[in-house]
Amino acid sequence: MPHSKKPKSDGRFRMFAPILAGATLRERLIACVGALIGIGLTGLISSYLLGQGPHLPLIVAPMGASAVLLFAVPTSPLAQPWSIVGGNTISALVGIITASLIHDPIIASGVGVSLAIAAMSLTRCLHPPGGAAALTAVLGGPVVASWGLLFPFVPVGLNSCILVILGLLFHKLARRNYPHVAAIANVNTHQTADLPASLRVGFREEDLDAALAAFDETFDIDRGDLSRLLQQVELQATIRAHGDIRCADIMSRDVISIDASADPAEARELLLKHNVRTLPVTDENGRLSGTVGLRELSKAADRIGDLLSKAAIASDSDPAFSLLPVLTDGHAHAVIIVDSERQILGLISQTDLLSAAARALPGSQIGV
Missing domain, CATH: 3.10.580.10 (CBS-domain)
Incomplete structure (x- = not known):
């Protein structure tokens, strides 16, 4: 029996194969260019404002992780401006305070990252690189220690602000939606208490809440975006089912x-x-x-x-x-x-x- 051949296109650009929903080669290339410009200019501007030398890091390592989120997944709630600036700055501050109170670096590392997650959650700026910012503050050594409470703001806060500003400009030029604004909920144009016609069939908001509760997991997607995505899935399924009608x-x-x-x-x-x-x-x-x-x-x-x-x-x-x-x-x-x-x-x-x-x-x- 002859074997079917695998499509030649399957092996193309394997390293850029989508690992996230909606990821495309074009989106990944834009992310690469954005990170190149964002990190390069952040370091350049920081050195211009602060000078260079061993007394102060030019750009802190967590900015690299922030750039991945900012340019590769700009719609993520974890990649929004307050998440980047607040998450990195607050976490670094938590790390500095933890290091000053706990002198065992291993214990301080765990406590610092743990408290950083709690602080970011309470201030609604959860940002994964914030964990790295807290760890940098704890294990940064004499250079970080010499700056004390100033370190979370310079260079961490400064780097974060510069990176976000560059991200805003880059995404505007690339015609991408950033900061990501949740879609405005459909309203009844007749100004009555009824739901809009498009929302009276299919799943409802309470169904979405029940599904999220049933999974008992956290998803890296805005709830409003998830609702819009499911509505679009319903529409595409309807179009597919009746695609022969033009x-x-x-x-x-x-x-x-x-x-x-x-x-x-x-x-x-x-x-x-x-x-x-x-x-x-x-x-x-x-x-x-x-x-x-x-x-x-x-x-x-x-x-x-x-x-x-x-x-x-x-x-x-x-x-x-x-x-x-x-x-x-x-x-x-x-x-x-x-x-x-x-x-x-x-x-x-x-x-x-x-x-x-x-x-x-x-x-x-x-x-x-």
């Missing part, structure tokens, strides 16, 4: 639209006549410019072009169920299907997608 299969092709130079009264008349909630607006070349509905038309203007809202768009080859997040967010009532030139090909309303979903249900008799 936007072209369910879209309306006889689309009622209006020119941007038209009078708002004409747009209002079209909305009411055709019983639609979203009216695509085109420019002089027939390309989609935006949309209007009764909400936009409630404002005063001389032409439709002054009242536009941004249009939700998709391609005719996109999976139809990929429009679920857009059409259930409480804002968009329709998605405009356009080509590469933004010429209108069709329109998918909430009703169109709901009908497709109903027909996809097992044993559906709709339309029969």
